[in-house]
Amino acid sequence: MMKILWLSIFCAGIFTACSNSDHAGVLSETESGESIAGMLFTEAGTPAAKAAVYIVREDFNAAHDTILAESKTAEDGSFVLETQKLSAGNYSVLFENADENLAAKTAITLGDGNAKNFGDTLNISATILPTATVAIPFSEMPLDAGDTLCLTGTLVCKNITASDKQNGVVILSGIPAAEYNRLEIFGEESESVSVSWKIESGSTFVANKDDANAAAHTFSRTLADLNFGKLPNTLDSVPFSIWLLTNANHPLLVNEMGDVLPSEKIYAAGDSSLYRVIIPQFNYAENRMQKISQLNAEISAYSFNRIRYAAPWDSLTSAGIFAGGKEFGNVTPDSVSNFEIFQDGKFAISFWMKLDKNAFGKDSSVALFTAMQDSLGFVIRQNRFNNYKSIGVELFVNADTVLISDTTIYGSAKILDGNWHYYAVILRGDHIHVMLDGKVIHNTDFNLAKGFGKLENFVIGDSRLNGIVDELKIYDGTQDTLWMRSVYEMERPEQNPWNEI
Template structure:
């Protein structure tokens, strides 16, 4: 099996304990070594199980790191002898992969540079392989498409069963780390992609979009009846996106979760106490009625291998000087010792009127004062317009939103919207949304004003700050100031009533008032 004449022995990679393989060269054993002959390099090794027993008849393949299994055979293939030994001779490249298999047990080695492995000790020890659960929408895979893990013997063709269930479920993958995959469509197109796929023995690597992780288990999130009713009342084609929700977790640990569409559920803030309960603030990437089973949303718990966290499209603030329960604390960019507080445009990296939209909400609790005319919030005024949230002049128990349009016409310069009689000593939630030249106001989750407005074309470009308070101070409590922006997806095509936005506001309120339960 081994030749005795060698030239310039330069490498001595022992793939197993010394002396297990017999051979000869310059009075030095060639057992389990890499050596160089006139025609190329030779590598020898031994395959064992976990207990150290040698394995006869194990299949051993040597391939380049860019090898694609469906395009041909590995550069070299062999099987182990009665003593579990094998060798490859005349190896032309310095870097390669070796994959070993025996009755479903696997091992894998990535040799990056054969010249740097002198005197290293190795053992090919086969063990249970790893599994892959690959969501088809992660790479827009369709029937007949093929996906291969470069540098391995593993390729998978999408069949009708995969299409019906929405994912590929494959086993027999070696416990190793891979950096590249190749996708070949049924139409003959080819695409490669860099990945971070780290497989572990007996674990299932779950790949959804760009969020790989080890599948740990299934979890369920239970919503209250009012939220479910709102979702079921929506048009079936509507999906609400990126809703920050409060969740009461029954788990002692904070699980990493993804939804049915493969979106990671990010935690926006650490656990906080709300009415005696420890809750989490989560970003729910998507929710619709058809994702629910009754009141339950099924989620998957994963142990992430790599997470690509991007900026969140919203910011919460907590006012210690005004609040009574302190739901959230974020390290405020606010001077809470003054009545004329200012939320700066880039506080926590969030600009007002991002992409021409602004969502602004808060919880408020107060009694109707004897005097009128106080301002709760106001944006920086300019010739292009602005807005205030203030006490309405006709009823001291009522607040409303005053819009300064920035238009030259005096008749449209100032208009009041969203009058709500909520200064009654109880907590209420007030939400104002600008999307281009449309205004929606919701109180306690119910839309009270939903209309196009006449404002300057430069209205959104002039808003830099939101001031808290004004000439006449508001005597009451304000909590959980929330800012967000909305992209075009907040309004479904052809939706003249802005139902999707109204539903978003209702669900947001319902899940702030009564947290979902995570089991």
């Protein structure tokens, strides 16, 4: 799908093509045919260089029709379009800067292209504005997976996927601000749908045939610059948590790229709810700022299969996203049974904790997380290093009938300081990674022998533990350390919170 650049065409304050001999844009006959000349500007009034310019028929459909002429703007924002002796009629000029998500659309009328004297001066002066995004519910249109949906008069088309059908909504992005009256659906039975949309630039809408309602809320967050050069450009399925003023089970969230962000409600408090959300693809190199719009619609349920279990304990009265978590002390720890810990020899876990120097006392059996069955398994607990001020991972595996208690303490970390810390462990085969606050502190093989046995339960915390654990997640183990670090970067409390803008 081609993205396009919105540019407003104006003369005397009206968005249109203008005839005025005092302006540089000229429509005249040349040896190769008529030409259209003009200027392109940014919203700040500076020239817009290296933007694409197209001329298409008024009823242009990007899936089947061809672009009649195209050009690019020069460094000073000027452009010329050779019309190749187009016949008289109505046309549209489209402008595009795909890197900036900006677009323009304006209507023009050409006379007889064979005339010796084609006409007066035609000025086209364009200003760059942001594109819009429209979410179209399946319930509003005769849509199906495999169809192609195009917005008539634009370069915007979308191949409808099975995921779109599962979500119950199709997202069209990169739309120039304008009024629109037709959608084309191409499938086994092609269909033209009449609409009545007045789309404003830079906005996100939920649309039916007769109207387009603006997004309920828009949020943004910018991730820190620190060490981002060590991260890959793109990561898939990055999770985060967010409070929203809704009680919908799966609110419709859309980012600037037109991606639907799968969501699920974790729990509600008053008129707000805490949601787990997935960014389908996150590109650090292009833009660390995520702008997300919450629309007045709900999508279908989504399977968060990479996160197999999650236990957030935030509250509306908390000071920040992690404070106010579940405090164990004399409270019975959380136990989960009938849950297969390791799948295909893989397992990963991450959580946040806030522990002071007296969180464990001097009992090395007090654990933050325990997954044990018949003396086999995996434990994260206090160890004796640094005068009982560290935690670490211990592994218990089975070699035929002999139990191997691995005396190695993996990823020992001195973190009993009353501050929030992020701890993550990835076990894959006979290899272990341990991370503290987004950095790898242990990376080695261990003696796997015959494995851990069949573990079907785990316990979070300990009745003797005096501290806070939050945002605990168990993953499918396919994650690498860079992906796990992205979770840390998305969740850490020093980051700017998700604010409504």
